[in-house]
Amino acid sequence: MWYFTPYIFLSLAAVxxxxxxxxxxxxxxxxxxAKVFLGMMFSTIWWSLCHALELSNATIAGKVLLSNxxxxxxxSVPLxxxxxxxxxxxxxHLLPRSVIYSLILLQSGFLIGAWTNGWHRLMxxxxxxxxxAGGLWVLTGPYGPLWYASVLSAYAxxxxxxxxxxxxxxxxQSLYRAQAIGLVVGALLPWAASILFVTGLSPIPFVDLTPVAFALGGLAFTVAMQRYRALDLLPVAREMIVDQMPxxxxxxxxHDRIIDLNPAAQAILSxxxxxxxxxxxxxxxxxLIEQVCDRYEGQFEVQHTGETGTTTYDLRCTTLRDRDSRPMGRIFVLRDITLFKQAAQALQEAKEAAEA
Structure with missing residues (x-):
């Protein structure tokens, strides 16, 4: 038996x-x-859709099936x-493959335990x-030891x-701190809601708001990716190489939008x-805009006159491509060669003076 409840719109929003x-x-x-992230989001969609169907079902058999x-x-989402x-x-590298496989087996065991609960009643x-009183048909009952073990494993x-x-x-570095904070917020929201539900402190009794929190978590992930380009370059590799380059x-x-720039670029371009x-x-x-407007490949010499005088840069333009050689953007590298140019000029003047 099916019935309509407005609570399903919360799960659909999560989807x-x-x-x-x-x-x-x-x-x-x-x-x-990114593959792991896509898998996590797919699992979130599956969870939310099943939860919406469970909320709309008014039979024990149907709710148990949809819960399973x-x-x-x-x-899968915690792993x-x-x-x-x-x-x-x-x-x-901190988690060997053997440990990962063990965790997969452990979570699979909890899943099998949920599916076979009718035989052993441990879940x-x-x-x-x-x-x-809110007009919902919900499943109620005590939790078994296997359920507590699964929750402990997931929360760990x-x-x-x-x-x-x-x-x-x-x-x-400050460039990626906002990105990481956005991802942390996206992770904390669903599990805060889960803890509230498990402890009976949920603002809507008998309704698991975890899928709703996953909607907000997905929003946080989306903002982190769109605003701070969370998957363009991983921060650890970037900090070790890019941030330390002069x-x-x-x-x-x-679309010529800036998706990354190191501290040296921030200093030069203010x-x-x-x-x-x-x-x-x-x-x-x-x-800079005038120099890189239509350049995708090549090496050029650029001069900029500011308050401290004229600075000469070596500008290298490279097309950013994916593994299939499709263009994804551009990379510009600016190297200050002012001292080199001054030394070359002084050497040339000394040579001409000697010849004279």
Whole structure:
């Protein structure tokens, strides 16, 4: 028996937001971290759809079946979040493959335990159908030891992944700190809602708001990817290489929006992290825009006259391509060669003086 309840719109909103996050992450699907993120968002969609159907069903058999189906996401999302955090923070080496396989087997065991609960009653000893004052038919009953074990396992993985992300946010340069904080917020919201539901402190009794929180979490992930380009370059590799380079590096996407710039570029162009996501023509100095407007490949010499005098730069333009050689944007590298030019000029003048 099916019936209508407006609570299903909350789960459907979660589906739409997760789809939006997947759309933004899809161009980076060749990255392993993006593949894990896409899997996590797909599991969120599955969870939300099944939850919407469960809310609309008014039979014990139907609700139990839909609960078992959505339990596939309940056991997979924590593991996917842990893997996402490990890859994002470049800590995958801390978890050997044997441990990952063991976690997969452990979560699979909990899933099988949910599906076979009718035989052993270790997950939910008894299940009853209750009609609430809010007009909902919900399943009620005590939790078994296997359920508590599954919750402990899930929270342990989520806690570990969240600690990794918080640690990364603390260690990150200011350019990527906002990105990491956005991802941490996206991770904390669903599990805060889950804890409230498990402890009976949920603002809507008998309704698991975890899918709703996943909608907000998906929104946080979306903002982090769209505004701070979370999957363009992983921060750990970037900090080790790009941030320490004395040359200025500016990365643009196909729409000439700035998706990355290192501290040297910020200093030379007088920009801040607020320039991320904005078109180069709107935030960069005019002398640079004129030099890179239509250049995709090549090496050029650029001069800029400022308050401190004339500075000469070696400008290298490179087309950014994906693994299929399709253009994804442009990379500009500016190297200050003023001293080199001055030394070359002095050498030339000395040579001419000697010849004279």
């Amino acid at each position: 739409l937001l997760a789809l939006g996050a997947m759309r933004l992450a899809w161009p980076y699907r060749q990255l392993l971290v 189906i959505q339990y596939m996401s309940v056991v 996917l979040w842990l893997l996402f955090a490990l890859f994002y923070t470049d800590r995958a 939910w000893p008894t299940v009853e159908l209750t009609y609430t 993985m989520v806690f570990t992944g969240t600690v990794l992300m918080i640690n990364q946010a603390i260690r990150s 040359d200025a590096i500016i990365v643009l996407d196909m 920009l801040t992290i607020g320039a991320l996501g904005h078109p180069l023509a709107h935030v960069a100095p005019r002398w």
